[in-house]
Structures are given as C-alpha cells and as structure tokens.
Amino acid sequence: MLSGCCAAAVVLSLMPTGCSRPRSDRLETYPASGFLLLGDKPAAGAQVQLNPVDDAKLVGLYPHAIVQRDGSFQLTTYKTHDGAPAGTYALTVTWPLPPRPAREVGPDRFQGRYADRSRPVSQVRIGAGENSLGTIRLE
Numbered sequence: 001m002l003s004g005c006c007a008a009a010v011v012l013s014l015m016p017t018g019c020s021r022p023r024s025d026r027l028e029t030y031p032a033s034g035f036l037l038l039g040d041k042p043a044a045g046a047q048v049q050l051n052p053v054d055d056a057k058l059v060g061l062y063p064h065a066i067v068q069r070d071g072s073f074q075l076t077t078y079k080t081h082d083g084a085p086a087g088t089y090a091l092t093v094t095w096p097l098p099p100r101p102a103r104e105v106g107p108d109r110f111q112g113r114y115a116d117r118s119r120p121v122s123q124v125r126i127g128a129g130e131n132s133l134g135t136i137r138l139e
Helices: 004-014
Strands: 032-038 047-052 064-066 072-074 087-094 122-126 131-138
Touching: 064 072, 087 131, 122 131
Parallel strands: 032 131
Antiparallel strands: 032 072, 047 064, 047 087, 087 122
16 A cells, blocks of 8 residues: 555656647747737737648647737747747637626627638748737728
8 A cells, every 4th residue: 555645646647747748849939929909999808819821840839819908919829928939820810709608708709700710810920039010900
C-alpha cells in the first residue's frame, strides 16, 4: 500500500500537463497590434482572429484579440499579448452580443459577415519585430 504522499505523487505524475503544444515546440511570436473601428467608433468587445493561410507550420494556431474600449487590440497566441508567429493570415472579426440564458457566447452582431476565412476582412503578414496592423474600419 502506498503512503498518502507517495500516492499523491503517482496521481500527479499521471495527470496531463496541458492541451497546448509543448514549450519547446512553440513557434517564436512577434508583437502585433492594431485598431478596429465600426465606422468612426471603437468596436469594443469585438474579437479579432488570424487564420493561417497555406502554411503547415501554423496549422492549429489562431492568434486572437479582444478589442478594447479605445478600439485597440494586441494579439495573443500562447500567452496574453505575446503576438503571433511569422506568416500570412486571413483576418476575421466577430462581435458577440451579450449571451442568452444557457449560452456561453452571444450571437455575432455581424451575423458572420466578417467571419468567413475565404472572404477575410484583410490578409495580414506577420514578420520579425513589431507588427502594426493599422486601423481596420468596418462598415
């Protein structure tokens, strides 16, 4: 029979260490930020996502950000505001309404208009160093 301490060590050693790529397998990220406006007003709460375009090394990575009250956003891939790996991406946007009862996310205010990867809001290239995605204006 194992003592309480040894049993806890065995249980902890069997637990998975996470769902993301191992740290040694992570691609280097580069800071990337921009502004998102609806007309001339910040689209606070909108969600920006980068979707890899024909690059096998980026499969499964979707850098994303939530637009702040001033319209600014900073991309996150592995940890908050770490940016995105180098590559070409299709930029999509959703803007959830407050959730309805028994739902985690509300419906998209844009009704999917800017969420289609085959017709993205824009195509962006992330490279080494600081990356400014500029001001994105939606109508």
